[in-house]
Amino acid sequence: MKQFLLSFICIAAICSCVNAQQKARPEDTEVWKPVPAMVTPGKTSADAPSDAVILFNGKDLSQWVSTSDTTKPAGWLVQKGVITVNKKAGDIQTKASFTDYQLHLEWKVPKNITGKGQARGNSGIFLAALPDGGYELQIIDSYHNETYVNGQAGSLYKQHPPLVNPIRPPGEWQVYDVIWTAPRFNADGSVKSAGKVTAFFNGVVVQNNAELKGTTEYIGQPRTVSHGPLPIRLQAHGDPSEPISFRNIWLRNL
DSSP states (O other), X not given: OHHHHHHHHHHHHHHHXXXXXXXOOGGGGXXXXXXXXXXXXXXXXXXXXXTOEEEEOSSOOTTEEESXXXXXXXXXXXXXXXXXXXXXXXXXXESXXXXXXXXXXXXXXXXXXXXXXXXXXXXXXXXXXXXXXXXXXXXXXXXXXXXXXXXXXXXXXXXXXXXXXXOOOTXXXXXXXEEEEOOEEOTTSOEEEOOEEEEEETTEEEEEEEEOOSSOOSSSOOOOOOOOSBOOEEOXXXXXXXXXXEEEEEEEEO
């Protein structure tokens, strides 16, 4: 009798599941709203889409200021659609501050670059720039140039080496496409969620949702600094190598 009851219960459960599946409709799992906004893409993957914030238009540095004195204009050279680092003028940073974003940026070291190690076209993008540091994605000539791997091009400086080294030879344009997710902080200043970076270097993934331990430091361990939206900074490193150039810089807020 007990075995009969168990069999009956199993059959009933199967029938119930079958009936439920039969009553389900494709429409039950369709989502219609909200409708994603229309964005017109660029003619190529390097061109800015219609919703982009243009940080360098090839003409001037109107979106940038001097880091040492943010009341002063950025002192780097603009010529023929290209920005060239002026080491004497120091770092430059965006007038605007950002939280999460998609960034496109192209950079180049001269074909006749000299020096070696970290003294070979050294610069960097601070994805979120604090007054005394921030979170740096390294720029340097890593084409047959030996240095510490968490300081080569495509690294999150002193924290995450690039997964691979897809750099082109000196004199050719290098392309970074970056997804930056800013860290969040609790009311007491502790980390609620860490900053994360996904980066493509010349179309190749070199950082895959890499989680930052804190700020990227030249000396010492990462620091936890509570903050909100921050500007993006380009570094004038001051090494003896020939100047680095930038072009085609745009951003999409996420």
